[in-house]
Amino acid sequence: MALLSVQGISVAIGALCPLEGVTFDIDKGEILGLVGESGSGKSLTAMCVMGLLPRIGGTITKGSIAFDGRELIGLPEIELRRLRGKRIALISQNPMTSLDPIIRIGAQIDQVSILHLGLSATTAKARSLDLIAQLRIPEPEAIHRAYPHQLSGGMKQRIIIAMALAADPDLIVADEPTTALDVTIQAQIIQIMVELVRDRGLALMLITHDMGVVAQACDRVVVLYAGRVAEMNGIGEIFAEPKHPYTRELIRCIPRLGQEPGSLKGIPGVVPSIVDYPDGCRFNPRCSNAQALCRDEAPALEPKSSGLAACHFSEV
């Protein structure tokens, strides 16, 4: 049984329906990539899993989210609080705003294990120092005493990861954890995260728009487009033989080393806006292979020769 199983969830915010029938699962020890462009519903999916949707006035109208065999939808807030931070941890996009600027770094990490594991202040500190060292931050003692403004962006993001790990969670949801960082720092953070997940047998849901990061880190990938799953597949299959035209085009949008000049084309058209999603398949206005059926009828997410894809005419 998968650690996290998300089955056909749809979300309503007011009259809008930003997510429709999103389905995926994550096993222990697995890194699942959730990719898509802006407005595809990546962060919203993370909020559903974290049970934070009501905070932004959204509701899950359909589907189920089971964590370790237990249904999360409809769980009272007090139960959710016991899960959040302890068994499911969140790493958010912006390390600059995720730390309290007037509390020392150490106190912020300590409080996670004091709260969730019931540790004493001294054992919590020892644990935090150990975590800081594991994230290859030099001079853990000095960092433990420091305030957030004394740290660089890359250091802060490592501290956020230390906080996420502090209560020994089973699942980490990382929402664009390296987008705000420089490439050399991004590479280091991704490497550290992958190592930690492998060493501890954690499950990681890695949300990103960067296909390079996906290729480097993930075991399986879910591609979202305009609030729906376009494709779900293993990492090798996604890149070698994508089943959805959007996946194929998205991969082609990234220049490779030694690529011929003039061969980078992009996907024609624009990412559709939630207020006027096209009928049928939402990718049809940009798809080179769209037929009448694609404009009339939304394709279901179905098994293909490998993985699942939502396309009437996927080649394989």
Place this chain on the structure above:
Amino acid sequence: MDASVPRDDSLVTMTDLTREFSSGGSLMKPRRTMRAVNNVSLDVPRGNVTGVVGESGCGKSTLARLVLRLLEATEGTVFFDGKNLATQSQAEMRKLRRQMQMVFQDPYSAIDPRYTIRRALLEPFQVQGEAKTAAEAKTTVEELISMVGLSTRMMDSFPHQLSGGQKQRVGIARALALRPSFLVLDEPTASLDVSIQAQIIDLLEALKEELGLTYLFISHDLSLVRYFCDRVVVMYLGRVVEILSGAETQPRHHYAHALLESNFEPDPTRRKIVTMLGGEIPSPFAKIPGCAFAARCPAASDMCKRERPPLSNLGDGQMVACHNPMD
């Protein structure tokens, strides 16, 4: 490199360009000075795309502004088409600006939200004091708008009605309005989705061929720069550390190498083991006598800490500023 005399084949020549910023200087704090751009000499050859790449704080955006004299240089000179920009009067500068334009990173704030697209595109002519009849204005706007692949129906739209990619196309159209020969592109795709980024790069490639433009392309995205540019200038802490010619040249500077190695390919069969750079980028206020990268460099020797390595020619257009370059 002897860059003191502008070469014929280069449209823009920068010589020992330096820009300092200072902060502090109150009762309690002594004044501190940082060099955002530190002694940069560079040619931008005609009809080429020269890329400048580096991480935040390396001085690439300051360099972009110095080249167009949107910022005054503390030291050094910029020659545009043989003319020293620093000695031009304001009126002369305004005339010269017709030939050199900029496309900004953030298309959301580059266009006045109260202007229609038509008005935004006619603004450059107003600034230049160039009167147009209604009919001329209409043809000009239509030409510009179709040149960047937008529909003429959008002429009377406001920026908020356009997507990010469409706004950036308007930004490009406006930069092209006065028929410049030189464009500085400051991270023109950094705020766009990848599928739209590729569209914009494709458009910029086509426009360059069609109009015979010269580009200075500023970016933090090394794979994009390697794809799009004829020559890549790698900056670190205000200095040029390496110039790579062509997309497949192997970097010889240890920082340029680390930057390239940090770039993940969209190919799961080519996963990388990242070599961790020690330490952090030094404070730009620090006075570093030697190589700026020495504190983090695996090959640093005593000499690297003492003496600043000059940018030396390796042949085939490749230049590196390193005492112990990689093989």
